[in-house]
Amino acid sequence: MSKWAYVNGRYLPHRSAAVHVEDRGYQFADGVYEVCEVLGGRLVDETRHLDRLKRSLDELRMAMPMSRAALGFVLREVVRRNRIGDGLVYVQVTRGVAPRDHVFPPDTVRPTVVVTARPAERGKTIERAEQGIAVITVPDNRWDRVDIKSVSLLPNVLARQAAKEAGAQEAWFVDGEGFVTEGAATNAWIVTADGALVTRSADHGILRGITRAGVFDLAARQGLRIEERRFTPEEAKTAREVFVTSATNLVMPVVRVDDAVIGNGVPGSVVTGLRRCFHDHVEIAALRRSRSAT
Numbered sequence: 001m002s003k004w005a006y007v008n009g010r011y012l013p014h015r016s017a018a019v020h021v022e023d024r025g026y027q028f029a030d031g032v033y034e035v036c037e038v039l040g041g042r043l044v045d046e047t048r049h050l051d052r053l054k055r056s057l058d059e060l061r062m063a064m065p066m067s068r069a070a071l072g073f074v075l076r077e078v079v080r081r082n083r084i085g086d087g088l089v090y091v092q093v094t095r096g097v098a099p100r101d102h103v104f105p106p107d108t109v110r111p112t113v114v115v116t117a118r119p120a121e122r123g124k125t126i127e128r129a130e131q132g133i134a135v136i137t138v139p140d141n142r143w144d145r146v147d148i149k150s151v152s153l154l155p156n157v158l159a160r161q162a163a164k165e166a167g168a169q170e171a172w173f174v175d176g177e178g179f180v181t182e183g184a185a186t187n188a189w190i191v192t193a194d195g196a197l198v199t200r201s202a203d204h205g206i207l208r209g210i211t212r213a214g215v216f217d218l219a220a221r222q223g224l225r226i227e228e229r230r231f232t233p234e235e236a237k238t239a240r241e242v243f244v245t246s247a248t249n250l251v252m253p254v255v256r257v258d259d260a261v262i263g264n265g266v267p268g269s270v271v272t273g274l275r276r277c278f279h280d281h282v283e284i285a286a287l288r289r290s291r292s293a294t
């Protein structure tokens, strides 16, 4: 099956989809992105993802490249054209193409908009969730505006690679005061001995995860207590359970932090329950007939 990508108003074969070498995303990482889960061909938490995209763009002093309705249409159209059942849809918005100069280009320069989609690696994710993943800890060497979902991900790339080389699946950043901020591409959580869910508050130190927000909703409905506070790797190593959240992993159990095995080394009941119920309360857009725009 041929794959499709949306680039600046056109649906193109994925293999030939490209942006210009002078794109500011390429030259300066001057852009933002979103990753939205697709379930049964429908977008999960579209409203929250588009809200966060708008917020990221506002922080970069960029306008939404098109109306929310139009962008929602494009996201669904890319999902439809790629025949994605369960998967992910990505959108990148950069400040556009202009001769290389750090200062903003003139207002006449249009932003670059790219939308791609891919199927979920279901088998792999289920296997991971059944076994639980390992995380390592690394110093947080990122800028202090990681609440902006910027395409500038070099520290995250290096951290994930370090995790891979250490036989782990995720790396947790640890701030200068010794507290966990978040993962390279996930939010970090622990479960205390008395069953409270602990995650860092969504200040500027972490990305305000949409899956994280979904777990807040779920916890409220299940009567689980959430403590929004910092925790150290040491607290995580002795926690009852540990997990991470993201659109790509949903609720993913962690069974090892550095060299410490969590609990008895298998996913615990709290995280397993959260994972099972995760989709019960999320916003899943009604199935809409997408007009084919060829």
Ligand code: PDD
Binding pocket: 035, 156, 182, 183, 184, 185, 186, 187, 206, 207, 208, 209, 210, 211, 212, 245, 246, 247, 248
């Ligand atoms: N990553 N923290 C960071 C640094 C992330 O990159 C992500 C998401 C999250 C979790 O956010 P959400 O629940 O909205 O996915 C936290 C996406 C999935 C990615 O870059 O692939």
